[in-house]
Amino acid sequence: MAGGIARFLTPEQLQRLSRQTLQSRLVVEGNLAGRHRSPLRGASTEFADHRAYIEGDDPRRIDWKVFARSERYFVRRYEDETNLRVYLALDRSASMGYASADRRSKYDYACRLAAAIGYVVVKAKDSIGLCLYSDRPQVFLPARNTLLHLDNLLSVLGDQPPTLGTPTATARTLHEMAESIRKRALIIVFSDLFDDGDSIRQALAHFRKQHHDVILFHVLDPDELDFPFPRGAEFEDMENKERLLVDPRRIAAEYRAAFAQFLESCRKCCVELNIDYRLVRTDQPFDRFLRAYLEERKRLSR
Template sequence: MSSSVLARYLDPEVLSRVAGRGIEPRGLVMGNLAGAHRSPASGFAVEFAGHREYVPGDDPKHIDWRIYFTRDKYFIKQYEMETNFTCHLLLDISSSMRYGEGDEQKLLYASRMATVLGHSIVRQSDKVSLATFDTHIRGHIRASNSMHQVVRMTQHLDEVDAIEKTNLAQCLSELAERMQRREIVMIFSDFFGDLESVEAAIQRLRFSKHEVVLFQVMHHDELYFDMDGMVRFVGLEVAEQYLAQPEDLRAAYLEAVGAFNAQLEEIALRNGCDHVLVDTREDMAGMFADYLNKRMRMPRR
């Protein structure tokens, strides 16, 4: 694989801004390797959690002798185990994600976001997976904490062809069936579609104790509609075209987009998810720095 493909998705400045902060799960996580994140299971390592009464077969070295001398009973010290976490990156590759040119194209921007986060997670020795979807799941790279995982991700992203409509809710539900419990799920999409069905899919993820982050990736035009002159609007997921003056549509359009974004924000709040509205004209390093700083200040769930 040529280094130019990696360079297309990995910006050193963005990597340095993300790597300096790290990504911590905000709740207890279930992993199968020793790591740096708290597990809901109890064991005999790292951080004190409490006591339980001794039963035959327990290792005597974990007996709390101070309690024995005061209560004349044997109690075992228990500790919070630490584990690794798995993060699933789910990327919408439907036609609407093609909007924008150059570095501001939504799909390219979202792909870079996913790659940067994947690189940072692997550097922490945690696992990351990548799935791409439109009407169906088009690609799925199984979770790994190998640095070669980033290469596999960029290889797949470079082959993506965004030509189909989207069925976000169905794809999220199908992907949820492939996940274990208590993992992190980051979704990169414009979320255009039926938000009620999307919420039902998110609730399924939350029911399985996953932490869910919604990265709503929007082009500057879509957020502010600050175009001038006569414009031909061409549908990316429907075969329709309209020729119109943007100033005639701006007020109604901005009202509709504001209501849509507010509804998605309400869904996130209602279901205990993070919602990050991303403008592809925004500096990615700054956007990540703001989000990760905010994330570090939030209490654990």
């Protein structure tokens, strides 16, 4: 096994993941035949419509039953099936490097999740690409459907962990991605979304306008949800180094209320844009989460 994959996934996890598939909820445009619905007409068994026969068409496709009724020549057309192109947009800003005690950092968790999804995608002969960004896109890898490509992609993720003081510009990055990915694809975003809410909404809407299917993994540490710090301390913002002295017990209630409002706004935004929004806690086993997620997605896509 290549080094990139092995960095994030164990053989047992790979074995369990080999039985999983990632289905797109929408039609996608690939350049290979696959099992995903394509907007084009092709040679699948799914009947699409009829069209008038023109010279040069294969006579085998003429629908003789229609000819018998109408005495006109029509050929049958079938839906095309193509492969899936998946792009991973992964936030490597400094805030993604936060890890509470004895837990993985959000970035590390997101990388493992991305590795697992990549493996599932590649195993299904679908393509996977990568956009690693902080305040700007830093790495962009086009979609390929080989394990070697996946291994390289994961090596890139593993080699570029977040660094302190790195700001985030998720919205701008997503806009750029939306502009650069022309064909319909599945965009999977891994981020903590600590950016301007309205901008992110516009960026996600941009994806949807381009007919991309979008999955948003909102990766959060439990400490960010509950703010369980026992005594007063000076908190330092990992992105802009700003400091604030607070007594966590005194403001915990207000913090949780504000954070809950933030989560709710994110969820509502995604529901409105028909984006698959998932909250991912870094304290839950990622493979179990992914399995539950993929099975649910598979169930819903039938």
